[in-house]
Amino acid sequence: MKTEENFHIPVLSHEAVKYLINESLEYQILADGTLGGGGYTKLICENTKPTDKVISIDKDLNALLYSEKLLENQKEKIIFVNGNFGDLKDILDEIKIEKLTGLVLDLGLSSYQLEAESGFSFMKDTDLDMRAYKKDGITASEILNSYKRDELEEIFENYGEIGNAGRLVKAITDKRKIKKFNSTFDIVNLIKEEYKINKKNEIDFLAKIFQALRIKVNNELINLEKVLNDSLDLIEEGGRIVVVSYHSLEDRIVKNFFRKESEKYKESDNPFYKTEVEPKLKIITKKAVKPSPEEIKINPRSRSAKLRAAEII
Ligand SMILES: C[S@@+](CC[C@H](N)C(=O)[O-])C[C@H]1O[C@@H](n2cnc3c(N)ncnc32)[C@H](O)[C@@H]1O
Numbered sequence: 001m002k003t004e005e006n007f008h009i010p011v012l013s014h015e016a017v018k019y020l021i022n023e024s025l026e027y028q029i030l031a032d033g034t035l036g037g038g039g040y041t042k043l044i045c046e047n048t049k050p051t052d053k054v055i056s057i058d059k060d061l062n063a064l065l066y067s068e069k070l071l072e073n074q075k076e077k078i079i080f081v082n083g084n085f086g087d088l089k090d091i092l093d094e095i096k097i098e099k100l101t102g103l104v105l106d107l108g109l110s111s112y113q114l115e116a117e118s119g120f121s122f123m124k125d126t127d128l129d130m131r132a133y134k135k136d137g138i139t140a141s142e143i144l145n146s147y148k149r150d151e152l153e154e155i156f157e158n159y160g161e162i163g164n165a166g167r168l169v170k171a172i173t174d175k176r177k178i179k180k181f182n183s184t185f186d187i188v189n190l191i192k193e194e195y196k197i198n199k200k201n202e203i204d205f206l207a208k209i210f211q212a213l214r215i216k217v218n219n220e221l222i223n224l225e226k227v228l229n230d231s232l233d234l235i236e237e238g239g240r241i242v243v244v245s246y247h248s249l250e251d252r253i254v255k256n257f258f259r260k261e262s263e264k265y266k267e268s269d270n271p272f273y274k275t276e277v278e279p280k281l282k283i284i285t286k287k288a289v290k291p292s293p294e295e296i297k298i299n300p301r302s303r304s305a306k307l308r309a310a311e312i313i
Helices: 013-020 039-046 061-070 085-094 111-116 140-146 149-160 165-178 184-195 199-217 220-234 248-262 293-298
Strands: 029-032 053-058 078-082 100-106 235-245 265-267 274-276 281-283 306-312
Touching: 013 039, 013 100, 013 235, 013 306, 029 039, 029 085, 039 053, 039 100, 053 061, 053 085, 061 078, 061 111, 085 100, 085 220, 100 220, 140 149, 140 165, 140 199, 149 165, 149 199, 165 184, 184 199, 199 220, 220 235, 220 248, 235 248, 248 281, 248 306
Parallel strands: 029 053, 029 100, 053 078, 100 235
Antiparallel strands: 235 306, 265 274, 281 306
16 A cells, blocks of 8 residues: 555645745635645645645656545545646646646656656666656657667766766667667666776766656656746736756756746847846745755655745736
8 A cells, every 4th residue: 555655755845835825816726737646736735725726737647546546535626637747738728727826846756656667766677668658758768779879978968967978878879789778777787887886976877877868758858848938828927836856957947947037137139238028927935945954854855856936927
Protein backbone atom coordinates (compact mmCIF):
# COMPACT_ATOMS: atom_id res chain seq x y z
CA MET A 1 0.00 0.00 0.00
CA LYS A 2 1.47 3.34 -1.04
CA THR A 3 1.16 5.98 1.66
CA GLU A 4 1.42 9.77 1.24
CA GLU A 5 4.93 9.51 2.70
CA ASN A 6 6.28 6.95 0.27
CA PHE A 7 4.47 8.26 -2.82
CA HIS A 8 5.99 11.71 -2.38
CA ILE A 9 6.78 14.06 0.49
CA PRO A 10 5.71 17.55 -0.68
CA VAL A 11 8.48 20.18 -0.75
CA LEU A 12 7.93 23.81 0.35
CA SER A 13 4.20 23.10 0.25
CA HIS A 14 3.09 25.65 2.87
CA GLU A 15 5.20 28.36 1.26
CA ALA A 16 3.90 27.49 -2.23
CA VAL A 17 0.26 27.64 -1.18
CA LYS A 18 0.79 30.85 0.81
CA TYR A 19 2.20 32.59 -2.27
CA LEU A 20 -0.37 31.03 -4.61
CA ILE A 21 -3.51 32.29 -2.91
CA ASN A 22 -4.11 36.01 -3.15
CA GLU A 23 -6.65 36.42 -0.37
CA SER A 24 -7.83 39.79 -1.64
CA LEU A 25 -9.50 38.06 -4.61
CA GLU A 26 -13.18 37.22 -4.22
CA TYR A 27 -12.93 33.60 -5.37
CA GLN A 28 -10.19 31.16 -6.39
CA ILE A 29 -9.82 29.06 -9.53
CA LEU A 30 -6.36 27.58 -9.09
CA ALA A 31 -4.38 25.16 -11.23
CA ASP A 32 -1.92 22.69 -9.74
CA GLY A 33 -0.01 21.75 -12.89
CA THR A 34 2.00 19.00 -11.18
CA LEU A 35 -0.44 17.05 -8.99
CA GLY A 36 2.00 14.21 -8.13
CA GLY A 37 1.06 12.68 -4.78
CA GLY A 38 -1.57 15.38 -4.21
CA GLY A 39 0.23 17.21 -1.37
CA TYR A 40 -0.14 20.70 -2.83
CA THR A 41 -3.72 20.13 -4.05
CA LYS A 42 -4.72 18.85 -0.60
CA LEU A 43 -3.32 21.95 1.07
CA ILE A 44 -4.94 24.24 -1.52
CA CYS A 45 -8.31 22.57 -0.79
CA GLU A 46 -7.82 23.10 2.94
CA ASN A 47 -7.09 26.79 2.40
CA THR A 48 -9.92 27.71 0.02
CA LYS A 49 -13.71 28.02 0.24
CA PRO A 50 -16.04 25.13 -0.69
CA THR A 51 -17.15 27.09 -3.77
CA ASP A 52 -13.58 27.61 -5.07
CA LYS A 53 -12.12 25.32 -7.73
CA VAL A 54 -8.83 23.48 -8.23
CA ILE A 55 -7.70 22.04 -11.56
CA SER A 56 -5.13 19.35 -10.82
CA ILE A 57 -3.05 18.10 -13.73
CA ASP A 58 -0.48 15.35 -14.09
CA LYS A 59 1.03 13.65 -17.12
CA ASP A 60 1.55 10.51 -15.13
CA LEU A 61 -1.59 8.39 -14.91
CA ASN A 62 -0.32 6.59 -11.78
CA ALA A 63 -0.03 9.93 -9.95
CA LEU A 64 -3.50 10.94 -11.06
CA LEU A 65 -5.14 7.68 -9.96
CA TYR A 66 -3.33 7.72 -6.63
CA SER A 67 -4.27 11.34 -5.86
CA GLU A 68 -7.88 10.96 -7.02
CA LYS A 69 -8.29 8.27 -4.39
CA LEU A 70 -6.46 10.25 -1.71
CA LEU A 71 -8.58 13.35 -2.35
CA GLU A 72 -11.89 11.52 -2.76
CA ASN A 73 -13.49 13.73 -0.07
CA GLN A 74 -12.63 16.88 -2.06
CA LYS A 75 -13.90 15.67 -5.42
CA GLU A 76 -16.57 18.40 -5.64
CA LYS A 77 -13.85 21.03 -5.69
CA ILE A 78 -11.20 19.37 -7.86
CA ILE A 79 -11.14 18.74 -11.61
CA PHE A 80 -8.52 16.03 -12.26
CA VAL A 81 -6.81 16.08 -15.66
CA ASN A 82 -4.38 13.54 -17.11
CA GLY A 83 -2.39 15.86 -19.33
CA ASN A 84 0.60 18.08 -19.85
CA PHE A 85 0.78 21.49 -18.18
CA GLY A 86 2.38 22.70 -21.42
CA ASP A 87 -1.14 22.31 -22.90
CA LEU A 88 -2.79 24.38 -20.15
CA LYS A 89 -4.58 26.63 -22.63
CA ASP A 90 -6.25 23.67 -24.39
CA ILE A 91 -7.01 21.96 -21.07
CA LEU A 92 -8.83 25.07 -19.80
CA ASP A 93 -10.69 25.45 -23.12
CA GLU A 94 -11.88 21.88 -22.83
CA ILE A 95 -13.23 22.29 -19.30
CA LYS A 96 -14.62 25.73 -20.22
CA ILE A 97 -12.59 27.78 -17.79
CA GLU A 98 -11.58 31.18 -19.12
CA LYS A 99 -9.32 32.54 -16.41
CA LEU A 100 -7.43 31.22 -13.41
CA THR A 101 -6.55 33.07 -10.24
CA GLY A 102 -3.28 31.19 -9.91
CA LEU A 103 -0.99 28.46 -11.18
CA VAL A 104 1.49 26.40 -9.18
CA LEU A 105 4.16 24.10 -10.61
CA ASP A 106 6.33 21.81 -8.50
CA LEU A 107 8.66 20.59 -11.23
CA GLY A 108 10.49 17.33 -11.66
CA LEU A 109 9.49 13.90 -10.50
CA SER A 110 7.68 12.40 -7.54
CA SER A 111 9.57 9.95 -5.31
CA TYR A 112 7.24 7.25 -6.62
CA GLN A 113 8.33 7.89 -10.22
CA LEU A 114 11.99 7.93 -9.25
CA GLU A 115 11.70 4.65 -7.46
CA ALA A 116 9.05 2.66 -9.29
CA GLU A 117 8.82 3.79 -12.89
CA SER A 118 11.06 2.75 -15.74
CA GLY A 119 14.34 4.42 -16.45
CA PHE A 120 14.43 7.40 -14.08
CA SER A 121 16.87 6.07 -11.48
CA PHE A 122 20.41 4.84 -12.09
CA MET A 123 20.28 2.99 -8.76
CA LYS A 124 18.01 0.28 -10.21
CA ASP A 125 18.19 -1.76 -13.41
CA THR A 126 14.99 -1.00 -15.36
CA ASP A 127 13.97 -0.36 -18.98
CA LEU A 128 15.52 2.88 -20.25
CA ASP A 129 12.17 4.56 -20.92
CA MET A 130 11.89 7.84 -18.90
CA ARG A 131 8.56 8.92 -20.39
CA ALA A 132 6.30 10.36 -17.72
CA TYR A 133 3.46 10.28 -20.25
CA LYS A 134 3.52 6.76 -21.61
CA LYS A 135 1.12 7.42 -24.47
CA ASP A 136 3.58 9.09 -26.79
CA GLY A 137 7.08 10.40 -27.37
CA ILE A 138 10.48 8.87 -27.79
CA THR A 139 12.16 6.83 -25.02
CA ALA A 140 15.64 7.47 -23.63
CA SER A 141 16.92 4.22 -25.16
CA GLU A 142 15.63 5.24 -28.62
CA ILE A 143 17.50 8.53 -28.27
CA LEU A 144 20.77 6.84 -27.30
CA ASN A 145 20.44 4.20 -30.02
CA SER A 146 19.43 6.44 -32.92
CA TYR A 147 20.46 10.09 -32.48
CA LYS A 148 23.46 11.45 -34.40
CA ARG A 149 26.59 12.39 -32.49
CA ASP A 150 26.04 16.16 -32.67
CA GLU A 151 22.43 15.76 -31.50
CA LEU A 152 23.54 13.72 -28.49
CA GLU A 153 26.29 16.23 -27.69
CA GLU A 154 23.75 19.04 -27.71
CA ILE A 155 21.49 17.16 -25.27
CA PHE A 156 24.30 16.44 -22.80
CA GLU A 157 25.76 19.95 -23.05
CA ASN A 158 22.49 21.88 -22.86
CA TYR A 159 20.44 19.74 -20.51
CA GLY A 160 23.16 18.11 -18.39
CA GLU A 161 25.74 20.93 -18.48
CA ILE A 162 28.34 18.22 -19.08
CA GLY A 163 31.81 19.41 -20.05
CA ASN A 164 33.57 17.47 -22.82
CA ALA A 165 30.31 15.83 -23.89
CA GLY A 166 32.18 14.68 -27.02
CA ARG A 167 34.03 12.00 -25.05
CA LEU A 168 30.80 10.68 -23.53
CA VAL A 169 29.06 10.64 -26.92
CA LYS A 170 31.96 8.81 -28.56
CA ALA A 171 31.77 6.14 -25.85
CA ILE A 172 27.99 5.83 -26.42
CA THR A 173 28.18 5.61 -30.20
CA ASP A 174 31.08 3.09 -30.06
CA LYS A 175 29.16 0.96 -27.58
CA ARG A 176 25.87 0.97 -29.50
CA LYS A 177 27.59 -0.57 -32.54
CA ILE A 178 28.21 -3.65 -30.37
CA LYS A 179 25.10 -3.64 -28.19
CA LYS A 180 22.06 -1.35 -28.12
CA PHE A 181 21.14 0.55 -24.94
CA ASN A 182 18.09 -1.08 -23.36
CA SER A 183 18.37 -0.62 -19.61
CA THR A 184 19.55 1.94 -17.08
CA PHE A 185 22.50 -0.26 -16.11
CA ASP A 186 23.71 -0.23 -19.75
CA ILE A 187 24.58 3.45 -19.08
CA VAL A 188 25.91 2.80 -15.57
CA ASN A 189 28.22 0.05 -16.85
CA LEU A 190 29.45 2.20 -19.73
CA ILE A 191 30.44 4.98 -17.31
CA LYS A 192 32.18 2.51 -15.00
CA GLU A 193 34.16 0.99 -17.91
CA GLU A 194 34.98 4.24 -19.68
CA TYR A 195 35.69 6.68 -16.85
CA LYS A 196 36.95 4.69 -13.86
CA ILE A 197 36.22 7.59 -11.48
CA ASN A 198 35.56 7.47 -7.75
CA LYS A 199 32.05 6.64 -6.48
CA LYS A 200 31.04 10.23 -5.66
CA ASN A 201 32.09 11.60 -9.05
CA GLU A 202 30.44 8.65 -10.75
CA ILE A 203 27.12 9.41 -9.03
CA ASP A 204 27.34 13.13 -9.88
CA PHE A 205 28.12 12.28 -13.50
CA LEU A 206 25.31 9.74 -13.80
CA ALA A 207 22.90 12.26 -12.25
CA LYS A 208 23.79 14.76 -14.99
CA ILE A 209 23.44 12.16 -17.77
CA PHE A 210 20.05 11.00 -16.46
CA GLN A 211 18.87 14.60 -15.98
CA ALA A 212 19.80 15.45 -19.58
CA LEU A 213 17.97 12.45 -21.03
CA ARG A 214 14.91 13.01 -18.84
CA ILE A 215 14.64 16.67 -19.87
CA LYS A 216 14.89 15.70 -23.54
CA VAL A 217 12.45 12.76 -23.37
CA ASN A 218 9.79 14.81 -21.58
CA ASN A 219 10.47 18.19 -23.28
CA GLU A 220 10.65 19.58 -19.75
CA LEU A 221 12.13 23.00 -20.45
CA ILE A 222 10.00 23.56 -23.55
CA ASN A 223 6.81 22.83 -21.58
CA LEU A 224 7.92 25.16 -18.80
CA GLU A 225 8.60 28.05 -21.19
CA LYS A 226 5.29 27.47 -22.95
CA VAL A 227 3.15 27.43 -19.80
CA LEU A 228 4.88 30.53 -18.39
CA ASN A 229 4.21 32.48 -21.58
CA ASP A 230 0.60 31.28 -21.81
CA SER A 231 -0.05 31.99 -18.14
CA LEU A 232 0.12 35.76 -18.80
CA ASP A 233 -3.18 35.46 -20.70
CA LEU A 234 -4.70 32.67 -18.64
CA ILE A 235 -4.40 34.22 -15.17
CA GLU A 236 -6.45 37.24 -14.17
CA GLU A 237 -5.13 40.43 -12.57
CA GLY A 238 -3.98 39.79 -9.01
CA GLY A 239 -3.54 36.07 -9.73
CA ARG A 240 -0.28 34.36 -8.94
CA ILE A 241 2.32 32.14 -10.61
CA VAL A 242 4.39 30.00 -8.24
CA VAL A 243 7.16 27.69 -9.44
CA VAL A 244 9.30 25.31 -7.40
CA SER A 245 12.31 24.10 -9.38
CA TYR A 246 15.10 21.65 -8.60
CA HIS A 247 17.96 22.49 -10.93
CA SER A 248 19.58 25.59 -12.33
CA LEU A 249 18.27 25.18 -15.89
CA GLU A 250 14.65 25.35 -14.71
CA ASP A 251 15.30 28.06 -12.16
CA ARG A 252 17.05 30.23 -14.76
CA ILE A 253 14.03 30.01 -17.09
CA VAL A 254 11.67 31.09 -14.29
CA LYS A 255 13.96 33.85 -13.02
CA ASN A 256 14.55 35.31 -16.50
CA PHE A 257 10.87 35.13 -17.40
CA PHE A 258 9.79 36.91 -14.21
CA ARG A 259 12.51 39.54 -14.68
CA LYS A 260 11.66 40.19 -18.34
CA GLU A 261 7.91 40.46 -17.74
CA SER A 262 8.30 42.75 -14.72
CA GLU A 263 10.58 45.26 -16.46
CA LYS A 264 9.33 48.78 -17.05
CA TYR A 265 11.78 49.43 -19.89
CA LYS A 266 12.88 47.40 -22.91
CA GLU A 267 15.89 47.79 -25.19
CA SER A 268 15.08 49.91 -28.25
CA ASP A 269 16.79 50.31 -31.66
CA ASN A 270 18.58 53.34 -30.25
CA PRO A 271 21.41 52.13 -27.96
CA PHE A 272 21.09 55.30 -25.80
CA TYR A 273 17.38 54.94 -25.03
CA LYS A 274 15.14 52.30 -23.62
CA THR A 275 11.44 52.15 -24.48
CA GLU A 276 8.90 52.35 -21.68
CA VAL A 277 6.60 49.29 -21.51
CA GLU A 278 3.75 48.15 -19.27
CA PRO A 279 5.07 45.35 -17.06
CA LYS A 280 2.85 42.28 -16.90
CA LEU A 281 4.19 40.86 -13.64
CA LYS A 282 5.20 41.97 -10.17
CA ILE A 283 7.80 39.72 -8.55
CA ILE A 284 6.79 38.81 -4.99
CA THR A 285 9.82 36.75 -3.95
CA LYS A 286 12.79 39.12 -4.21
CA LYS A 287 15.09 36.13 -3.74
CA ALA A 288 14.27 32.47 -4.30
CA VAL A 289 12.71 30.84 -1.22
CA LYS A 290 14.57 27.72 -0.08
CA PRO A 291 13.62 24.90 2.31
CA SER A 292 14.58 25.35 5.95
CA PRO A 293 17.35 23.17 7.46
CA GLU A 294 14.55 21.29 9.33
CA GLU A 295 12.75 20.48 6.08
CA ILE A 296 16.00 19.32 4.44
CA LYS A 297 16.71 17.10 7.44
CA ILE A 298 13.29 15.42 7.23
CA ASN A 299 13.32 15.28 3.42
CA PRO A 300 16.85 15.42 1.90
CA ARG A 301 15.33 15.46 -1.61
CA SER A 302 14.15 19.00 -0.91
CA ARG A 303 17.68 20.40 -0.66
CA SER A 304 17.94 21.78 -4.19
CA ALA A 305 14.43 23.32 -4.26
CA LYS A 306 13.92 27.00 -5.11
CA LEU A 307 10.55 28.72 -5.06
CA ARG A 308 9.77 31.88 -7.03
CA ALA A 309 6.44 33.69 -7.20
CA ALA A 310 5.00 36.59 -9.19
CA GLU A 311 1.62 38.34 -9.48
CA ILE A 312 -0.18 39.34 -12.66
CA ILE A 313 -0.69 43.13 -12.85
C1 LIG B 1 7.61 16.85 -7.78
S1 LIG B 1 6.17 16.04 -8.30
C2 LIG B 1 4.88 17.05 -7.66
C3 LIG B 1 4.54 16.70 -6.24
C4 LIG B 1 3.32 17.40 -5.70
N1 LIG B 1 3.51 18.83 -5.56
C5 LIG B 1 2.90 16.81 -4.37
O1 LIG B 1 2.68 17.59 -3.42
O2 LIG B 1 2.80 15.60 -4.25
C6 LIG B 1 6.09 16.47 -10.00
C7 LIG B 1 4.91 15.87 -10.75
O3 LIG B 1 4.74 16.63 -11.92
C8 LIG B 1 4.44 15.79 -13.01
N2 LIG B 1 4.85 16.48 -14.23
C9 LIG B 1 6.10 16.79 -14.62
N3 LIG B 1 6.07 17.47 -15.79
C10 LIG B 1 4.75 17.58 -16.12
C11 LIG B 1 4.06 18.20 -17.21
N4 LIG B 1 4.71 18.80 -18.21
N5 LIG B 1 2.72 18.16 -17.20
C12 LIG B 1 2.02 17.55 -16.21
N6 LIG B 1 2.63 16.93 -15.16
C13 LIG B 1 3.97 16.97 -15.11
C14 LIG B 1 5.19 14.52 -12.72
O4 LIG B 1 4.56 13.43 -13.38
C15 LIG B 1 5.10 14.44 -11.19
O5 LIG B 1 4.01 13.65 -10.78
